[in-house]
Amino acid sequence: MKVALIGTTGFVGKAILLELLDRDHYVTAIARHPAKLGIHHPSLTTKAGDVLDPEQVTILVKDHDAVISAYNPGWTNPKIYEEYLEGGRSILAGVKKAGVKRLLVVGGAGSLEVAPGVQLLDTPDFPAEFKAGSSAARDYLAILKKETELEWTFFSPAILMSPATSGVRKGVYRTGLDQPVFDKNGKSVLSVEDLAVAMVDELEKPKHIRQRFTAAY
Secondary structure, eight states, X not given: OEEEEEOTTSHHHHHHHHHXXXXXXXXXXXXXXXXXXXXXXXXXXXXXXXXXXXXXXXXXHTTOSEXXXXXXXXXXXXXXXXXXXXXXXXXXXXXXXXXXXXXXXXXXXXXSEEETTEEGGGSTTSOGGGHHHXXXXXXXXXXXXXXXXXXXXXXXXXXXXXXGGOSOOOXXXXXXXXXXXXXXXXXXXXXXXXXXXXHHHHHHSOOOTTEEEEEEO
């Protein structure tokens, strides 16, 4: 497929890029500073763009089979809540105007239900430094749930998904919808490499059109 990937220079975006290229997809990597990517491949095209501008998004993603967004303004960005939603809305508008029907979004685990009616984000031990970004991802999911034109999918990573949990590509995982997937030790863990596997699997063989899903070991 010809895939436009937004947020390619980030931790998650770069892993998805490598998985896409490994599976012989043609990728347009979109980032504000694509030179930071440092990857060269015959099936890779890099383009600079500002995802906060829906007109730029339209131009950049036009004529692609699908768009994957790993957009994140940065966990230390004091305006992460506002910019995440602004960027998310801009991507949504740009993709629709470009006529691309398939949009896959990497969101957060914060909106997963850890008890009936209780989301992870609202538990007392949820890390304060991730609260604003996770709140934005939750609110963006609510926006997507009202979207009927695009064939969207929202992916919530496992609860434990960081550089410390990564470095391994098992190629296998278990999926869920609105509740976390736990292993026999009661942990919800997935490497960023296998997050990329789950995303590209969903791209190639869609199982969660207009749905949120999650994955873990």
